[in-house]
Each structure stands twice: as structure tokens, then as C-alpha cells.
Amino acid sequence: xxxxxxxxxxxxxxxxxxxxxxxxxxxxxxxxxxxxxxxxxxxxxxxxxxxxxxxxxxxxxxxxxxxxxxxxxxxxxxxxxxxxxxxxxxxxxxxxxxxxxxxxxxxxxxxxxx
Amino acid sequence: xxxxxxxxxxxxxxxxxxxxxxxxxxxxxxxxxxxxxxxxxxxxxxxxxxxxxxxxxxxxxxxxxxxxxxxxxxxxxxxxxxxxxxxxxxxxxxxxxxxxxxxxxxxxxxxxxxxxxx
Numbered sequence: 001x002x003x004x005x006x007x008x009x010x011x012x013x014x015x016x017x018x019x020x021x022x023x024x025x026x027x028x029x030x031x032x033x034x035x036x037x038x039x040x041x042x043x044x045x046x047x048x049x050x051x052x053x054x055x056x057x058x059x060x061x062x063x064x065x066x067x068x069x070x071x072x073x074x075x076x077x078x079x080x081x082x083x084x085x086x087x088x089x090x091x092x093x094x095x096x097x098x099x100x101x102x103x104x105x106x107x108x109x110x111x112x113x114x
Numbered sequence: 115x116x117x118x119x120x121x122x123x124x125x126x127x128x129x130x131x132x133x134x135x136x137x138x139x140x141x142x143x144x145x146x147x148x149x150x151x152x153x154x155x156x157x158x159x160x161x162x163x164x165x166x167x168x169x170x171x172x173x174x175x176x177x178x179x180x181x182x183x184x185x186x187x188x189x190x191x192x193x194x195x196x197x198x199x200x201x202x203x204x205x206x207x208x209x210x211x212x213x214x215x216x217x218x219x220x221x222x223x224x225x226x227x228x229x230x231x232x
Contacts, residue, residue, distance in 0.1 A: 036223075043120070043207050043225040044158075051218065090157065100211060101148045102221065104157045 002027040002093050006105035014113050015083055021076040021108045023065075023091030032094035033074040034102065035065055037087045044090065050074060061085070086112045116142045118210050120224030127198055127231055135193045135227045137208030143188035144210035148221070149181075152205040161206075164191050198231040205229075 007022045025031060032051050036044040048059025055067040065076045074091060088109050092102040117140040127133050137147055145166050150158040162183050164170040170183035180202075182194040191210075195202055207226040213219030 041124075041205075041226070041228060043118075043223040044209075045223075046220075100146070100215075100219065100221070101160050101163060102158075102209075103160075106157045107155075109155075 002029075002031070002103055004091050004093050004103055004105035006091055006108050008108050009106065010109045010111065012111045012113060013081055016080045018079050019077065019081050019085075019110065021089050021091075021110065023074045023076065023105060025072055025074060025091075025093050027072075027093060033065075033067060034092040034094070035059065035063070035074075035076050036090045036092060036104075037061075038090065038107075039087050047076070047089075081110070081112045083112050083114060085110060116140075116210075116212050116220070116222045118144075118208065118222045118224040120208055120227055122227060123225060124228040125230070127229070129199055129231055130197055132194055132196045133198055133229060135195075135206055135208075135229075137191045137193070137210065137224050139189045139210045139212070139222070142210075142212045142222075144191075144212060145188060145214055146211040147185060147191040148209040148211075149183060149191075149193050150207045150209065152207060152226075154205075158207060161193075195229065198229070200231045203229055203231045 003026045005024045034049045035047040048057045050067045058064045088107045090107045091105040119138045121136045149161045152158045161176045162170045162172045164183045164185035172178045185191040208224045209221045
């Protein structure tokens with residue numbers, strides 16, 4: 001069975017500082033991994049995804065993530081955050097052998113302070 | 115880009131009444147739609163998967179008679195919360211899959227519906 005663990009429920013950081021949001025997954029098969037951002041009372045917006053190929057994936061808003069198979073991780077990074085990056089971030093794995101729905105981690109609340 | 119419209123964005127209803135939430139794919143056909151539920155400060159939990167023209171598949175623990183899902187066309191799925199109770203208050207989000215490849219077809223999310231049952 002696949003699962004996703006986001007180790008940090010909250011990450012406070014100052015504006016223009018770098019940030020890393022951690023995500024680990026467990027799966028016995030090939031995985032497709034995703035990061036989504038959710039602003040208050042809104043749906044999910046796709047930041048980036050890893051399906052295959054290069055392990056370093058670049059997404060929108062300056063975010064990137066690196067797929068590390070040996071460590072079963074897919075951490076999200078941004079070298080310099082903005083106040084507007086304050087949101088909830090969800091890591092997800094696509095469930096294989098089904099209709100393709102996503103299994104989400106519990107989310108990480110990123111709070112960017114001035 | 116592909117757009118999923120979810121309506122209403124928020125609704126308040128009295129206990130015992132029913133509420134219908136619509137999920138529409140505006141510029142693509144969605145053979146499969148997913149309904150998620152999100153409690154405050156928690157992750158999204160899949161409630162059910164609906165395929166156009168067939169019965170929805172519910173996740174374990176989700177009451178199919180309480181959460182009625184209809185996917186009558188390739189662009190519309192509805193979730194009806196019947197005889198709502200305060201514990202049904204939550205944020206409901208739909209997602210539509212563009213394409214039939216369960217691995218490669220992208221999922222597009224609606225903006226969610228905030229349901230409050232008084």
C-alpha cells in the first residue's frame with residue numbers, strides 16, 4: 001500500500017529565506033509524486049510533479065523538488081520565499097492499479113513572516 | 115488550461131436537510147471524478163470515485179446512502195449530502211481526470227465547497 005508522510009505540520013520562515021518541506025513516501029511499485037498548494041478556503045493548485053526522467057523537477061512560483069528513490073523522499077524547496085507563499089502544501093502519490101486517485105500527506109503549513 | 119468549477123463555494127443548511135454540490139469540467143471531458151473531504155487542518159480524504167454512467171465506488175467507511183454521487187455526463191458530477199448533520203460540516207473538494215490513462219492523465223481540482231450544518 002502506498003502512503004505519504006509529511007514530517008512537519010508547520011514551518012515558519014522569514015521572508016527571503018530558503019525553505020524545504022519534507023515528504024517521504026512508501027510504495028512497492030513505481031510512483032508518481034506531486035506537490036500541491038492550497039490557499040485558505042480554496043482548492044488545490046498543482047506546483048509540480050514527478051512522473052519519470054530527471055529527478056530534479058521544477059514547478060511554478062520558483063519551487064522545485066527532488067525525487068530520491070534510495071531515501072524514498074520528494075522534498076520541496078524554494079531558495080527565497082515570499083509572503084505570498086504562505087499556504088498549506090500537500091505532497092501526494094498517485095495510487096496505481098486503480099483509477100488514478102491521489103493519496104495525500106497531512107500537509108505542511110508554511111508561514112512566511114516579514 | 116483545464117478548469118473545474120465547483121458550486122456552491124459555500125453553503126449553510128439546517129440539520130436534516132439535503133445539500134447538492136456540483137462539479138463541472140468546463141473545457142474537457144472527465145470520465146472519472148473524485149470527491150474528497152477535508153476536515154480543518156487535516157489532509158484530503160478520498161470519499162468516492164465516480165465514473166460517467168456508472169455507480170460510484172465509495173471508500174471504506176463512507177456511507178453511500180448519505181453521500182449520493184451522480185455522474186450523469188462527461189462534464190458533471192454531483193454530490194448530495196442527505197439529511198445533513200453538524201458532523202457533516204466540512205470542506206468538500208472534487209477532482210476531475212482529463213483523459214483515461216489513470217497514471218498519466220492529469221487531475222484538476224475544483225475550488226471546494228465549505229458546508230456548514232447548523
